[in-house]
Amino acid sequence: xxxxxxxxxxxxxxxxxxxxxxxxxxxxxxxxxxxxxxxxxxxxxxxxxxxxxxxxxxxxxxxxxxxxxxxxxxxxxxxxxxxxxxxxxxxxxxxxxxxxxxxxxxxxxxxxxxxxxxxxxxxxxxxxxxxxxxxxxxxxxxxxxxxxxxxxxxxxxxxxxxxxxxxxxxxxxxxxxxxxxxxxxxxxxxxxxxxxxxxxxxxxxxxxxxxxxxxxxxxxxxxxxxxxxxxxxxxxxxxxxxxxxxxxxxxxxxxxxxxxxxxxxxxxxxxxxxxxxxxxxxxxxxxxxxxxxxxxxxxxxxxxxxxxxxxxxxxxxxxxxxxxxxxxxxxxxxxxxxxxxxxxxxxxxxxxxxxxxxxxxxxxxxxxxxxxxxxxxxxxxxxxxxxxxxxxxxxxxxxxxxxxxxxxxxxxxxxxxxxxxxxxxxx
Numbered sequence: 001x002x003x004x005x006x007x008x009x010x011x012x013x014x015x016x017x018x019x020x021x022x023x024x025x026x027x028x029x030x031x032x033x034x035x036x037x038x039x040x041x042x043x044x045x046x047x048x049x050x051x052x053x054x055x056x057x058x059x060x061x062x063x064x065x066x067x068x069x070x071x072x073x074x075x076x077x078x079x080x081x082x083x084x085x086x087x088x089x090x091x092x093x094x095x096x097x098x099x100x101x102x103x104x105x106x107x108x109x110x111x112x113x114x115x116x117x118x119x120x121x122x123x124x125x126x127x128x129x130x131x132x133x134x135x136x137x138x139x140x141x142x143x144x145x146x147x148x149x150x151x152x153x154x155x156x157x158x159x160x161x162x163x164x165x166x167x168x169x170x171x172x173x174x175x176x177x178x179x180x181x182x183x184x185x186x187x188x189x190x191x192x193x194x195x196x197x198x199x200x201x202x203x204x205x206x207x208x209x210x211x212x213x214x215x216x217x218x219x220x221x222x223x224x225x226x227x228x229x230x231x232x233x234x235x236x237x238x239x240x241x242x243x244x245x246x247x248x249x250x251x252x253x254x255x256x257x258x259x260x261x262x263x264x265x266x267x268x269x270x271x272x273x274x275x276x277x278x279x280x281x282x283x284x285x286x287x288x289x290x291x292x293x294x295x296x297x298x299x300x301x302x303x304x305x306x307x308x309x310x311x312x313x314x315x316x317x318x319x320x321x322x323x324x325x326x327x328x329x330x331x332x333x334x335x336x337x338x339x340x341x342x343x344x345x346x347x348x349x350x351x352x353x354x355x356x357x358x359x360x361x362x363x364x365x366x367x368x369x370x371x372x373x374x375x376x377x378x379x380x381x382x383x384x385x386x387x388x389x390x391x392x393x394x395x396x397x398x399x400x401x402x403x404x405x406x407x408x409x410x411x412x413x414x415x416x417x418x419x420x421x422x423x424x425x426x427x
Contacts (some may be wrong), residue, residue: 008296011364015278015330017291018305021312021342022334025194025264032182035174036234038192039340044168046185049158051165053090054109058153060124061100061115061142064125065150073145081124082138084427085110090181100142110152116153121146161185173341193340195264196236200227203244203251203271203280204318222391225325225327227316230327232268234335246271255308263311264338265362267331270318280304280315296405299365299388300326319388325366325400328421348402348418351378357403357410364405371418373426380418398422 027041056062063079071077079100083093095101095112097317102124103116105111115253128415161167174182174192178421182190207215221243222364228238239261244251251271258266271280282305290306290313299322304315312334316326333344351371383396391396398420403410410416 004059008268008294008363010300011295011297014293014295014303014305015333015344018312018314018330018334019337021305021307021415022265024031024340025196025338026038026196029189029193030189030192032179032188032190035182035192036176036179037137037191038174038195040168040170040172040174040190041193041340042191043166043170044182044185044187044190046161046165046167048161048163048185048345050161050184051155051157053157054269055155056103056153058107058118059105059114060103060118060142060153061089062103062110062116063100063144063148063307064095064097064113064147065115065152067097067100068117068146068148069146071144071147073346076123076143076145078141080144081142083110098369102142114154115148115349117146117148117312118153119146122257137233154366159236169343171340192206192270193338196335196338197239197261197263198227198231198236199239199255199261199263199266200224200231200242201242201244201251201254201267201268201395203246207243207270208242219403221299223316223318226320226324226391227267227269227327227331228399230324230331233333235339236265236335244268246279248279248283248286251279252287254285255266255287255313259311265331265334265347266303266308266311267316268313269316269323272304272315272317284313284315286307296363297325297329298361298365300329301363307375316400317388320391321368322396328419329366347423348373348417349378349420350415351380351399351401351418353370353401353410353416354379354381354412355412357408358405360407362405365403366419367401367403368393369401369418370396371399371420378418380416397425 008037010155037139060061061244068077081093081102082099082308083101085103085107086103087104090108091110095110101110155209202221202224206218206220210220214220228240231238241254244254263320268280284306288308290307295303300317302317306313314331316323336344367386370379370383380401386393399420
């Protein structure tokens with residue numbers, strides 16, 4: 001059963017129905033780098049204290065804080081340097097009254113020390129430095145120009161992580177800092193959700209492959225490549241199944257190939273409107289379960305959604321801009337959910353619209369815009385002609401201006417919401 005063909009539903013309802021049918025994929029064990037941008041399917045615990053020992057946060061001198069009491073530039077305290085300690089080494093040499101150990105960042109705090117004085121607050125000197133008492137004997141000396149507080153510049157054992165502590169929770173998205181944290185507790189492999197395999201099929205007798213020159217009435221198949229690139233970008237594995245001709249048999253064969261190749265999601269483009277040769281809904285109705293609707297949006301009104309043998313299917317419109325916009329709104333969230341992610345919305349900002357939109361229909365419009373920041377506020381201007389066949393309008397865009405259903409027109413200077421497609425670095 002599916003709804004009346006001419007019923008339009010909202011973007012939110014369409015996405016909600018899609019996400020209801022899409023399931024989180026099973027768990028796999030992967031190497032640490034393969035986990036990047038994926039979702040942990042386990043809690044991770046620390047196998048040790050990090051740092052394992054008290055250590056210095058600065059290059060300087062390990063001292064007894066009491067020995068530096070009252071030190072300043074006009075009245076420095078002189079201490080004898082009795083040892084040099086580099087990171088990666090330990091020592092049994094103890095700091096006692098009147099002495100210091102020269103120490104490098106990360107080295108363990110030696111016995112007897114309870115503070116570290118940074119190099120910039122000292123002046124190391126050799127024997128015979130003016131003002132040093134002769135009774136202190138030979139060796140190296142350091143002058144302390146600032147009193148140290150107890151515990152100054154010491155990182156305590158377990159300050160970052162404690163043995164047995166949960167350091168990453170199930171559901172965490174793994175970024176480079178998480179990779180570093182995993183490595184610090186010796187985890188070279190982790191449990192994450194599997195990447196979805198996505199069957200990608202374009203439909204239409206007018207299509208030719210991209211390495212062919214189109215003949216009269218033909219166009220190259222760009223949609224499969226737009227969709228496949230999006231699948232890769234958002235963590236999926238594209239299964240490129242080529243072009244299905246406008247026949248029930250050919251499309252059924254392509255879909256069967258996708259299922260046999262382990263597809264978790266089927267994406268078609270074209271064949272979802274109300275024409276005689278729009279076969280996607282016919283195939284889905286005959287071989288699976290379909291809800292076919294039109295979404296109250298422009299571009300991208302025709303959309304088919306259902307499943308075949310339990311595998312979700314999204315039938316995107318055939319026009320290239322419609323395909324790209326529908327991918328952002330519907331396919332991308334589905335891919336993210338399948339990988340265990342729970343945050344689906346791209347950032348939105350308010351911007352001053354620089355163009356005008358004459359009277360429009362009651363659909364929500366997604367206009368391709370260039371978003372800039374000027375004098376402390378965002379401004380948005382159209383990328384040019386907004387026809388659903390003009391793919392360059394997407395190429396030039398870094399955002400989609402969202403014009404609500406109840407807005408009948410937009411004038412220059414009005415505020416609009418803009419969904420960021422990309423958020424590049426600013427100079």
